[in-house]
Amino acid sequence: MKKATLTRFLIDEQYNHQSVPADLRLLIEVVSRAIKAISINVGKGALAGLLGEHGSAGSGDASINVQGEAQKKLDVIANEILLEANEWGGHLAAMASEEMEGPHAIPHRYPKGEYLLLFDPLDGSSNIDVNVSVGTIFSVLKCPEGVTQPTEKDFLQPGNKQVCAGFAVFGPSTVLVLTLGNGVHAFTLDRELGSFVLTQENIRIPEETKEFAINMSNMRFWEPPMKRYIDELLAGKTGPRGKDFNMRWVASMVADVFRILARGGIFMYPRDTKDPGKAGRLRLMYEANPMAFIVEQAGGAASTGHERILDVQPTGLHQRIAVMLGSKNEVERVALYHQE
Secondary structure: OOOOEHHHHHHHHHHHOOOOOHHHHHHHHHHHHHHHHHHHHHHHHHHHOOOOEOEOOOOOOEOEOOOOOEOEHHHHHHHHHHHHHHOOOOOEEEEEEOOOOOOEEOOOOOOOOOEEEEEEEEEOHHHHHHOOOEEEEEEEEEOOOOOOOOOHHHHOOOHHHOOEEEEEEEOOOEEEEEEOOOOEEEEEEEOOOOEEEEEEOOOOOOOOOOEEEOOHHHHHHEOHHHHHHHHHHHHHHHOOOOOOOEEOOOOOHHHHHHHHHHHOOEEEEOOEOOOOOOOOOEEHHHHHHHHHHHHHHOOOEEEOOOOEHHHOOOOOOOOEEOEEEEOHHHHHHHHHHHHO
């Protein structure tokens, strides 16, 4: 039987389960087209002069985004592609990007819809110049009823209010992972057809695992519960866990989470004392919430160590948070250590 394209899948969901309103289907298709365009640009790399940092005209200095990070050329291009693709379709009330300080309003000349779109246009972009997998993450919320000019506070909804979340990985193949709150599905880009094709349905994360992903260079800054947990994993068969664990760390969240969806594991970016002013490294609205939604829908768990990520009430568009997600039993164990 011929595999369904993303469009066919969304139409089937719309008519068979009434889970995809027409405007949401349009939104997802527009985002998927933007992801195709980003994938093409990522694939060109040095051939199109797209590697390296995005500099101010004539200055040679890298431009800095709202996160205080040097922007790569592809950060800027990916952000512009997503903005331009989603401005005019009439399905959005506003957008927010990790690369921009505040919300992006839909121009008055275009119709507005009922959804809010948040995105990290190019996750893992520090890996671009060394040809390691990067990706795009997005999250969709409903705009509060009666709001016609959304402000930052209208975006500050807990992750359990998401109606859709997804991410793309630009690796040997381009894969789009999607949840609408009814399971997790993966679509692979057929470059000859130009279509995303359903290649994995109802992905499930094993509850048990022997793999973990964490940046070990930060070990000296970790809080005691995290040190305890990792020490136990490193002790292997002779330690309290009684089995050996392998560490995998791509330093690209999309790649690390996709691996967990494929074969299990736990991904951690905990709070540490390296920068006491930050509650974590990853952004709640652009990374933690959409990934937590996807992981939970695949049977995994996602925690800050002290509470379920999807229950966190956001306080700002660029709020940072501790993240532990993946195979359920391991996430629950490390969370228990934090609560003790």
